[in-house]
Amino acid sequence: MKILKTFGADASAADAVIQQLERRGAINTAKVDTVVRDILSAVQNRGDAAVREFAANFDGLTGDQPFIVSRAEMQQAWDAISEELKAAMRLAQANIRSFAERQLPRAWSFRPVEGMEVGQIVRPLGSVGCYVPGGRYPLPSTLLMTVTPAQVAGVERIVVCSPKPARETMAAAYLCGVTEFYRIGGAQAIAALAYGTETVSAVDKIVGPGNLYVTAAKMAVSQHTGVDMPAGPTEIVVASEDGDSTGIAADLVAQAEHDPEALAVFITSKPELALEVVLEVKRQSQGNPVAQQSLAAQGIAFVTKTVEEAHLLTNRLAPEHLTVDAGADLRWVKNAGSIFIGHHTPQSMGDYISGPNHVLPTGRNGRVRGGLSVLDFVKVITVQQYTLDALREVGPHTIALAEAEGLVGHAESVRVRMR
Template sequence: MKIVQTFGETAAAAEAAIVQLEQRGATNTAKVDGVVQEILADVRARGDQAVRSYSAKFDGLGDETPLLVSREEMQAAWDETSEELKAAMRLAQANIRAFAEKQLPRAWSFRPSEGMEVGQIIRPLGSVGCYVPGGRYPLPSTLLMTVTPAQVAGVERIVVCSPKPARETLAAAWIATHEAAGVVEVYRVGGAQAVAAMAYGTETIGAVDKIVGPGNLYVTAAKVAVSQETGIDMPAGPTEIVVTSEVGDAAGIAADMVAQAEHDPEALAVLITSQTALAEAVAAEVEKQAAGNEIAKQSLAAQGHIFVTESAAEAQALTNRLAPEHLTVDSGADVRWVKNAGSVFIGHYAPQSMGDYISGPNHVLPTGRNGRVRGGLSVLDFVKVITVQQYTQAALREVGPHTIALAEAEGLVGHAESVRVRMR
């Protein structure tokens, strides 16, 4: 990893690199937009036939293999899972569920004035599609992270799409379907074709109201493309990590950077510090720890950055400017300056891997600077907040004239009359 100072002779080069990182979301998906649009159009036109064609080409799906995974397959996968992994899945599911239950919004109402009552009710989405990556690594954790909050929200129909779902993923599907509420359909389909199937519907896979979950550039580009017709959570593309530290442990920081970098050759890993000695120590540790990890080496070589700033305040400002998916800081006091991030990890004893699996907060997080406008996936993504209002006749007569005044000021005479006719 190259160390670049944001001041002095390298200031211009540092700024150019930072600007490029700021544009990473749109720049990355643009690479695959053409191919993705072709796949989406084909699936919309040919349905299952197109889905099978792409799944055979990219994932080796057999001609006779059903798209829908049976409950018997899921149960068999669970039965073949070690007790150690079963215990880990149960703990992860319990923590994710508990966190989601705390996040659930509540219904309420109040009376701003006599005879006028306003409030909100909470209703779950009717159906959601959960994308679970399955390319380089099986990700049973993502199945639990996406399905569990949907179940807590009360979503009636939950669809899971995952390419070549591994035994571990099917085991997680079993615990999600067998030991929790809600109908979960699991399909062995991935990539842009899975997003298209969930968005448009095919003969086998019914369309859903919203698609959630992380994926590679093709999946992310597909989600963005279908978002005009189907709800999505966010662009959740290749993994990002930023560590902003003044006093951190070099070995621990490097370990987190390598861990996130191994997800994908497109992953982003950044250290921001005002301490040159720490920057140099982390660079050395990263090189040593990534030595036997080819994917991490690729991503760190292509997207690994270490920025040395003039001050801690500059490091903090740069962090918020990058709006990273995962952010590690030194202490709880640092949270006060954090404005833009998907999820924050505090101190030496909070490795980001804990959040990826066990802690409870969701690991589906905003990438490509979307941390400026939202946080990670939560139970809020699976519910609708519907507002409610009612008046007595006396209250309408009291407040109605103000509505009439505003409506007439805007020239909307019909709006004014709809109130006036009820006040007589």
């Protein structure tokens, strides 16, 4: 992890790195776009046969293994895990459910004038595909984070895809009551969910994080089926002026160990704190090769000239995970996927147990949306109704606007109903 000052001799180098980080979403997926589009095309044209070929090459799926994970396998996995892990999964599921229930939008209506009623109704999506990474680490937490809010929303068909699903992931699926679970991953799983195959029926929307290939695939199919967001390799920014270097370093190492492509950034106006954090990161990452690789490639501690500049830089980066010193810092935060406040709130709590979703926007998409939520699994449909008296009162205003735009048919459609 290197230190860069945004002023003085380092200013030019720091600015170049910051600009590169601001372009990171497009740059990263561009590296794999050609391969991904070939995979998508193959699955779209050859269905199960192409999926099986890619799954055999990338995920070690053998010829006699079915795509689908049976409920019996899920139950066996649940029975095999420890009571301690079962309790942790139950608590995580309960917290995620409670949080999603509070996020769920409600139907409502009101009358701007007598006889004119407008409002909204809320309906769940018909089907969703939940992608659960299954490569370097088993991620049962991601299954809980994607399936549970979909259930709260009332989605009728929930499909899980995960390559080489670990026992813990299958156990989480059993706890959630998943009935459609496929042991496929990568761009081929995204293609199957988007286009459908002989075995996998297409879904209305695909959610969940993944590597660069999964992220690029989701972006490529987004004109064909709904997707949540580009949720690629993990990102962390810690912005601190008086934090504890041990805790800050621990969070940076924890998120860096997700993926060699993970981005770990520390921002401060205190040079001495930056040095302490970098040294502590080096110490804590010993024996953690993935974190070491990530931190060596993408780990940066920016030292700014002022606190205000540190805040501006943080918002420019729009990180997936952001840790700040205190609740008062919420006043200046504009762009982030999820915010963690203070020394006693490690980001890992949000990864597993707090309730807010850990599927979060990466590649600076924190500028335009927050993390996955129950809102991703519902449609808010607007409703309106007039009586004749209300139409006669309000309709002339619509006629005036329509005629001003030259849309005489619009005006007439109102006029004929006012008679």
